Amino acid sequence: MAPIPAPTPAPALAPTLTLKPGTAWTDAWRRCCAVAPEAFRDDRVRNLWNAGWQPDGRVLPATSPVDGTPIAGPPRLDADTAHRAVRAALDQHRAWRHVPLPERRARVAATLDALTEHRELLALLLVWEIGKPWRLAQADVDRAIDGVRWYADGIDGMLTGRAPLDGPVSNIASWNYPMSVLVHAVLVQALAGNAVIAKTPTDGGVACLTLAAALAAREGIPVTLVSGSGGELSEALVRAPEIGCVSFVGGRDTGAAVATAVADLGKRHILEQEGLNTWGIWNHSDWDTLTAVVPKLFDYGKQRCTAYPRFVVQRELFDEFLAAYLPAVRTLSVGHPLAVEDPADPPPRLDFGPVISAAKAKELHDQVTEAVDRGAVPLHRGRPTDARFLPGQDTSAYVHPVTLLNPPRSSPLHHAEPFGPVDTVVLVDTEAELLAAMNASNGALVATLSTDDRATYDRLAPQIRAFKVGHGVPRSRGDRDELFGGLGASWSGAFVGGDLLVRAVTRGPAGERLPGNFSAYQLMP
Incomplete structure (x- = not known):
């Protein structure tokens, strides 16, 4: 038997x-x-x-x-x-x-x-x-x-x-x-x-x-x-x-x-x-540093003037970029900012909660849908089941993290700041294409260029139309020691x-x- x-x-x-x-x-x-x-x-x-x-x-x-x-x-x-x-x-x-x-x-x-x-x-x-x-x-x-x-x-x-x-x-x-x-x-x-x-x-x-x-x-x-x-x-x-x-x-x-x-x-x-702040990647190999910084870039759902919603990536590095980026973006925590398991617990440490309104959430959802319909490739979509919500709560103002490859030029996601947890990735083959893609919005507040070669950074950074440009690190507003x-x-x-x-x-x-x-x-x- x-x-x-x-x-x-x-x-x-x-x-x-x-x-x-x-x-x-x-x-x-x-x-x-x-x-x-x-x-x-x-x-x-x-x-x-x-x-x-x-x-x-x-x-x-x-x-x-x-x-x-x-x-x-x-x-x-x-x-x-x-x-x-x-x-x-x-x-x-x-x-x-x-x-x-x-x-x-x-x-x-x-x-x-x-x-x-x-x-x-x-x-x-x-x-x-x-x-x-x-x-x-x-x-x-x-x-x-x-x-x-x-x-x-x-x-x-x-x-x-x-x-x-x-x-x-x-x-x-x-x-x-x-x-x-x-x-x-x-x-x-x-x-x-x-x-x-x-x-x-x-x-x-x-x-x-x-x-x-x-x-x-x-x-x-x-x-x-x-x-x-x-x-x-x-x-x-x-x-x-x-x-x-x-x-x-x-x-x-x-x-x-x-x-x-x-x-x-x-x-x-x-x-x-506003401006479309961009993060360029060219002849780069320090992927551990990028993996560590990606969750921080989603603070407050990228509803910040110094958020980075656009990555411009050298095509031959795309597979290595994904291997560094996707595990990091999958760790993001989203939900009700005051929802706890035990009344004695402190409020949860979330990366972000809702966007500013249900109307803004709908706008972002519509932009993502339209971009995909016109050829953008979804690389990552957060799942509502992974979020922390109260039983039966209204979730109409929540947008789960989304990453799209090559949004069409007709899409607002190509040339404007989404002001929400939506990342776009653009692939380039030459330095000229890198600079053109990083300068898509006619000026920005901040930008970053990740490259192993300091001479390459020194040569390209002045051509990036952002007020502050970081070498492999994000830039911020800075109210004290430096101008903005x-x-x-x-x-x-x-x-x-x-x-x-x-x-x-x-x-x-x-x-x-x-x-x-x-x-x-x-x-x-």
């Missing part, structure tokens, strides 16, 4: 996940109302202008990209109210510019202490409003605080021989880094002697920015925070004669309109715009970083030329 085979063990069931206690949106909102009741009332936030929290604006409904939870929407002002807010900011500016530097520094330092005290709440708001994983949300808050402290410690030397502008600085920034880009810039601008205006991004971040602005306003920082559509508020926030400088971070279409306006008016400006800018259509106006950020928002000696990407390198007022 044949032996009875042992039963096949049942596959292990995936653990059931739950929302970490105390991290629900309702918990975050309750804490905001307790910390800053002047700014958070009932189920809405307020605008901050004329040194007070105003119950104005038409509130639009909003949902979290994390799981569709209803959250606070931006209270959108109309154009007339925005102009009133700008005029009030000018009055604040005229008073603030005469406040002695030691007092300005003390107020900024007190603001940083308050931000530090509420660090975890600010990070939790970033999770819910823009879908950042917990560790990246905390890092965003920490970079803002640490960065501004660096300026506060060295501001005396940076302001020697310099004075505030004649009007407030207007800040219009994208939604992806509310703290380390927008709040950081606002506090440094105020430290330098300017009143500041910030527009909350339409796509997310209003509660986080409102809490940060409330903490700053309590310390006497002259900050204005308003919400509204860019088209309706641009006359006030960009063209108004009261504005002393425009600082913009966003896409090329909107940035081009802002650039035209500030050029016509001769207004000081800092305009950071862009080439071509990726930037317009003054460069920043280190003391250049302060110089960009202050007046120096007569005839001073600010380093930057200006039309005909014009003198800035």
Whole structure:
């Protein structure tokens, strides 16, 4: 009699996940109302202008990209109210510019202490409003605080021989880094002697920015925070004669309109715009280093201005590239940023959660489908079954990592930044093709060239149209020790970083030329 085979063990069931206690949106909102009741009332936030929290604006409904939870929407002002807010900011500016530097520094330092005290709440708001994983949300808050402290410690030397502008600085920034880009810039601008205006991004971040602005306003920082559509508020926030400088971070279409306006008016400006950042591989053999860096390049789902969505690879190295790249991209962890197996567990260490909205997710899915239909070859597609989700949660804003070979030239994925976890690979046979493919977007913020030969790097790197080019390593924004800018259509106006950020928002000696990407390198007022 044949032996009875042992039963096949049942596959292990995936653990059931739950929302970490105390991290629900309702918990975050309750804490905001307790910390800053002047700014958070009932189920809405307020605008901050004329040194007070105003119950104005038409509130639009909003949902979290994390799981569709209803959250606070931006209270959108109309154009007339925005102009009133700008005029009030000018009055604040005229008073603030005469406040002695030691007092300005003390107020900024007190603001940083308050931000530090509420660090975890600010990070939790970033999770819910823009879908950042917990560790990246905390890092965003920490970079803002640490960065501004660096300026506060060295501001005396940076302001020697310099004075505030004649009007407030207007800040219009994208939604992806509310703290380390927008709040950081606002506090440094105020430290330098300017009143500041910030527009909350339409796509997310209003509660986080409102809490940060409330903490700053309590310390006497002259900050204005308003919400509204860019088209309706641009006359006030960009063209108004009261504005002393425009600082913009966003896409090329909107940035081009802002650039035209500030050029016509001769207004000081800092305009950071998107570009297709590329990673070239030519006569390269250090594949272990590439494997180690690939997961880091997917931080926050590549929703960063310095993300690398394009690899340009020497054809004869393609098989070795795949052997290094694919195992790394298969390790990526995606899911709900606050889903845990045990209530006592810390939030998970994910590479990314959702993209900014279900609409953006659909856009990316459609672009990938269209590219494949027209000939692109899928090299990797992440599986939803590998993601960490709560039972039954809304996952419409999630995009799993995708890598495509040779997207068609008709596809947006060929020439534009996807701003999501979609990589494209282009194969080339000559150095000329390598450079052409790396320069596909008429200028970029960063690029990298991996090659074993230093002489080859030194010869090719100057021909890559990116502001910063790394030799086998990724480049980043860099706010302290080095300047930051862009080439071509990726930037317009003054460069920043280190003391250049302060110089960009202050007046120096007569005839001073600010380093930057200006039309005909014009003198800035």
